Amino acid sequence: DAKTTQPNSMESNEEEPVHLPCNHSTISGTDYIHWYRQLPSQGPEYVIHGLTSNVNNRMASLAIAEDRKSSTLILHRATLRDAAVYYCILWPNSGYALNFGKGTSLLVTP
């Protein structure tokens, strides 16, 4: 299965934008890029996903590189409630994601 690489941790100040990177150099043409986040002691929560074009929703934006080998999750204004582990995973169009990896632990400071 195609793998992703994310930094172990990142830190941001409250009210500032956050850019969370993800590398997926072995992505295949039919893999969707999904982002989830997990707050402490809770199950993961869907954030956003895309295939080729950049995507926006009420939670975040997803910027996908032209060659699709990397993507960036953008939180426009970080809040304390955004402190979580963020997972970038590749979801085959005709299969199942296997592992979420360790993700990026985002610390937001006031």
Place this chain on the structure above:
Amino acid sequence: SQTIHQWPATLVQPVGSPLSLECTVEGTSNPNLYWYRQAAGRGLQLLFYSVGIGQISSEVPQNLSASRPQDRQFILSSKKLLLSDSGFYLCAWSVRGGGETQYFGPGTRLLVL
């Protein structure tokens, strides 16, 4: 709207004892169902997934098993727990098909002593 339930929320079991964790989904039909485990300090590992009643696929060989006796019910079981079975167990569902968003339950925290 759809909801997913898991119980119990926490469980402490001795080594060698049996296990049964239940997951039910409401508000949708024919979902794909998944069991994940998250060991302390690690990412989520897919254990089983199911595309229909009685259809179970295992991703990791181990002493756990899964069953789907009804369309919206998914059960994770073990005949004899090991210390290494401790972790946070999460059930999830998605609309039938690949590449779909998964919706996770609240999880069961299992401690095997």
